[in-house]
Amino acid sequence: MTIMIDTGNYIAAKAAVMARPAVVPAYPITPQTTLVEGIANYVKTGEFKGEYICVESEHSAMCACIGASAAGVRTFTGTSSHGLLLMHEMLHWAALARLPIVMCNINRTVGPGWNIWPDENDSISQRDTGWIQFYCSSNQEIFDTVIQAFKLAENEKVLLPVMINYNAFILSHTSMPVEIPKQKEIDDFLSKYKPRWKLDVDNPITFGNIILPADYEKIRKDMQNSSENAKKLIPEIAKEWKKIFGRYHGDLIEKYRCDGAEYILLAMGAIGAESKVAIDNLRKEGLKVGLARVRTFRPFPKEEILKLGKQADLIVIDRNISVGSEGALFSEVKAALYDKSDAKVYGFIAGLGGKDVPYTDIEKICKKSINGKAKDCEWYNLEGV
Amino acid sequence: MSSQELVEIVFHGRGGQGSVTAANLFVTAALKDGNKGVQAFPFFGAERRGAPVRAFARISGDEIHLRSEIYTPDIVIVLDESIMGIVDVLKGLRKDGTILINTTKKPEDFDFSKKYNVATVDATGIALKHDILVGGIPVVNTPILGAVPKILNRVTLKSIQTVIKNKWKGEGGEINVKAAQDAYEEVEVNF
Numbered sequence: 098m099t100i101m102i103d104t105g106n107y108i109a110a111k112a113a114v115m116a117r118p119a120v121v122p123a124y125p126i127t128p129q130t131t132l133v134e135g136i137a138n139y140v141k142t143g144e145f146k147g148e149y150i151c152v153e154s155e156h157s158a159m160c161a162c163i164g165a166s167a168a169g170v171r172t173f174t175g176t177s178s179h180g181l182l183l184m185h186e187m188l189h190w191a192a193l194a195r196l197p198i199v200m201c202n203i204n205r206t207v208g209p210g211w212n213i214w215p216d217e218n219d220s221i222s223q224r225d226t227g228w229i230q231f232y233c234s235s236n237q238e239i240f241d242t243v244i245q246a247f248k249l250a251e252n253e254k255v256l257l258p259v260m261i262n263y264n265a266f267i268l269s270h271t272s273m274p275v276e277i278p279k280q281k282e283i284d285d286f287l288s289k290y291k292p293r294w295k296l297d298v299d300n301p302i303t304f305g306n307i308i309l310p311a312d313y314e315k316i317r318k319d320m321q322n323s324s325e326n327a328k329k330l331i332p333e334i335a336k337e338w339k340k341i342f343g344r345y346h347g348d349l350i351e352k353y354r355c356d357g358a359e360y361i362l363l364a365m366g367a368i369g370a371e372s373k374v375a376i377d378n379l380r381k382e383g384l385k386v387g388l389a390r391v392r393t394f395r396p397f398p399k400e401e402i403l404k405l406g407k408q409a410d411l412i413v414i415d416r417n418i419s420v421g422s423e424g425a426l427f428s429e430v431k432a433a434l435y436d437k438s439d440a441k442v443y444g445f446i447a448g449l450g451g452k453d454v455p456y457t458d459i460e461k462i463c464k465k466s467i468n469g470k471a472k473d474c475e476w477y478n479l480e481g482v
Numbered sequence: 483m484s485s486q487e488l489v490e491i492v493f494h495g496r497g498g499q500g501s502v503t504a505a506n507l508f509v510t511a512a513l514k515d516g517n518k519g520v521q522a523f524p525f526f527g528a529e530r531r532g533a534p535v536r537a538f539a540r541i542s543g544d545e546i547h548l549r550s551e552i553y554t555p556d557i558v559i560v561l562d563e564s565i566m567g568i569v570d571v572l573k574g575l576r577k578d579g580t581i582l583i584n585t586t587k588k589p590e591d592f593d594f595s596k597k598y599n600v601a602t603v604d605a606t607g608i609a610l611k612h613d614i615l616v617g618g619i620p621v622v623n624t625p626i627l628g629a630v631p632k633i634l635n636r637v638t639l640k641s642i643q644t645v646i647k648n649k650w651k652g653e654g655g656e657i658n659v660k661a662a663q664d665a666y667e668e669v670e671v672n673f
Contacts, residue, residue, distance in 0.1 A: 102510050102520065214526060234549070266526035267549050272506055273521050274513055367549040374547050451526065455550035 105268035108236045110135025112243035119170035122150040122161030128265045129177040155180035159187035166196035169295030178205035178219045192227025197250030198258040205265040214451020215264035221417040230395040233263040234370035236273040238346045254326040264367040324396045349398035351390040358387030364414040375459035399433035406438035412466045416448040423474040444474040486543030490552045493537040495561030497529045500623035501537040511641035512541040519546035589672035603629045603669040628662030629669035
């Protein structure tokens with residue numbers, strides 16, 4: 098084990114290369130650029146022995162991932178914001194074709210107005226593509242999740258692609274110390290990918306052919322079953338990782354000081370880390386507040402959230418907005434509780450377009466909820482609209 | 483300052499002067515000196531050569547959960563004195579905070595030396611003396627880091643010199659190490 102101090106993007110590049118993918122097709126976009134630069138540099142140093150393909154767009158990047166993965170090899174890519182949106186059609190394709198592609202998406206605001214700063218509308222709008230979605234809050238979690246994601250995606254009970262999301266700049270360009278295991282340890286943890294089927298000229302099969310209505314529904318139900326399987330596997334893999342490497346970032350959610358909490362704050366990504374500082378301060382003031390950092394938005398941890406809703410009232414911060422409705426996490430949390438819990442749920446929109454969300458604001462959001470002064474779905478700290 | 487407390491630092495410089503590299507080298511040295519939690523990040527956004535830029539660093543005895551900007555730094559480091567007329571470098575500096583400036587002036591020459599701890603070092607002069615130039619411009623980030631152990635006991639000159647040597651191998655590293663040493667010896671403080 099060595100300690101590497103580097104940015105989220107370079108850490109993700111390191112993790113991706115240590116997972117030994119055979120193919121990495123990528124197209125650069127701010128703020129993902131240094132991730133693919135990092136991988137390109139490992140081509141130069143010889144540490145990455147796979148095929149690095151410079152493609153002409155993100156749509157092509159995902160097409161190349163699909164081709165490579167269908168040919169039976171481990172495949173990785175990274176993108177951000179408009180790049181992810183350009184991939185949209187192929188994201189559905191990758192998931193329905195049951196290809197265990199792993200991709201980092203650096204959460205960046207969608208334009209116009211043109212904005213390179215963090216918010217989560219890019220990945221939230223890919224919610225229904227069938228991809229498993231993780232949201233990370235530290236560079237160590239990025240490293241560990243990239244490795245774990247291959248194990249999860251390639252499990253025969255899952256076979257779904259995995260998107261690892263982390264906030265633009267706040268993680269992608271911030272240096273933090275990260276424990277890097279030895280290559281041998283990663284190789285032992287992540288056995289060689291053995292595809293169940295593949296494109297093979299010596300053994301031709303039809304791939305993605307027309308399918309009639311009665312059978313198509315079975316495909317969708319099978320994806321849903323596999324996503325449920327992922328819910329069980331994510332904690333198992335996290336437990337195995339903890340046993341070997343001593344690090345643990347939570348299962349589908351990470352609970353922080355929830356014991357005896359009468360209010361539990363739910364947040365994703367970097368706000369989920371900053372919230373720990375707010376929770377510590379609120380606890381010092383005697384307020385019984387805990388944190389549940391949602392790590393996977395898909396599969397959605399509805400059973401865990403229902404448990405929280407039976408214990409406490411819930412406060413939700415969304416760094417996204419489903420225009421015409423409300424924050425996506427807020428909606429899903431309420432749906433998880435429907436008819437089974439009397440908990441009050443308060444929703445806040447904060448940090449869109451990269452607006453900073455410091456712990457002092459998170460404390461105010463919690464206090465406003467506790468004091469019963471929060472509106473149904475409130476835009477926090479927004480003036481003049 | 484106790485060995486566990488969070489310390490927040492803002493670097494002010496101009497694009498191309500290496501403020502971000504300074505922040506990265508600083509936290510790498512701080513980790514070596516036993517500060518388990520460290521973080522370094524640039525101002526988030528587009529940067530232009532020559533324009534005023536900021537970089538940030540945090541060190542702590544524990545893991546750092548903060549992900550927000552630094553609003554109330556404990557230490558401000560100014561790599562280019564000329565930006566002090568256009569950027570309020572003292573903004574948010576804590577009451578007991580320290581400002582380290584690359585200048586030929588003495589700490590007492592600054593009005594705010596009555597209110598804050600002020601440290602001064604001629605990092606540009608040191609860079610010129612050692613002929614540390616990139617594109618004809620003196621590199622001030624390595625010399626100024628040498629002055630930091632004099633104002634903050636959480637990081638040692640030895641670790642700063644080690645990380646400089648690790649980043650620039652050979653002769654290039656050696657002259658930067660000497661520049662850091664000079665800054666350490668020449669820095670003047672009003673406290």
